[in-house]
Amino acid sequence: MKxxxxxxxxxxxxxxxxxxxxxxxxxxxxxxxxxxxSKMVHIQEFHAFVVASLISNVAxxxxxxxxxxxxxxxxxxxxxxxxxxxxxxxxxFFINIAIVHVxxxxxxxxxxxxxxxxxxxxxxxxxxxxxxxxxxxxHNAITLESPRKGRRYDHGPxxxxxxxxxxxx
Numbered sequence: 270m271k272x273x274x275x276x277x278x279x280x281x282x283x284x285x286x287x288x289x290x291x292x293x294x295x296x297x298x299x300x301x302x303x304x305x306x307s308k309m310v311h312i313q314e315f316h317a318f319v320v321a322s323l324i325s326n327v328a329x330x331x332x333x334x335x336x337x338x339x340x341x342x343x344x345x346x347x348x349x350x351x352x353x354x355x356x357x358x359x360x361x362f363f364i365n366i367a368i369v370h371v372x373x374x375x376x377x378x379x380x381x382x383x384x385x386x387x388x389x390x391x392x393x394x395x396x397x398x399x400x401x402x403x404x405x406x407x408h409n410a411i412t413l414e415s416p417r418k419g420r421r422y423d424h425g426p427x428x429x430x431x432x433x434x435x436x437x438x
Contacts, residue, residue: 281399284337288395291332298325330354338403353402361390361397 302321307314334350365386372382 284399285395287337288333288398289391291329291337292391292394294332295325295329298328326358333398333403338399350403354398357397357402361394364393365390 299318299321302324303314303318306312306317306320310317312320330351333354365383368386368389369382372385377385
């Protein structure tokens with residue numbers, strides 16, 4: 270394996286480990302927040318769960334964006350990754366409900382189903398967050414700026430693929 274490939278593999282492994290740590294913040298933040306809001310602030314348990322879950326998901330998003338999947342800041346423009354994170358979180362919610370429901374049909378209790386769901390989300394969350402939510406922006410625009418500072422390319426007029434094919438001997 271080449272050195273560059275090893276470095277890339279190592280970087281992805283470190284991101285995966287960081288995501289698992291951030292996931293623990295989400296899990297324990299939701300559990301602890303639910304307990305705090307229901308027992309200490311005396312909010313109904315379901316509402317306490319919703320509030321704790323929202324707060325924990327905000328912390329999870331910030332950890333993922335700033336610590337787990339770090340990229341140069343100029344590659345993060347607008348609210349694209351926030352909107353994708355919200356969509357991904359809602360999708361995960363429904364997938365988790367489906368996992369618990371299907372596991373219940375096979376005789377597993379809710380806690381056993383959540384463990385299986387957690388195993389699934391260990392891999393699923395990394396793939397979804399890495400390659401969709403926090404994926405670097407990819408631009409298909411033609412640029413005249415050279416990768417080397419201060420130089421410009423002059424490619425002439427932009428030609429379609431048919432025009433290029435005619436020109437190529």
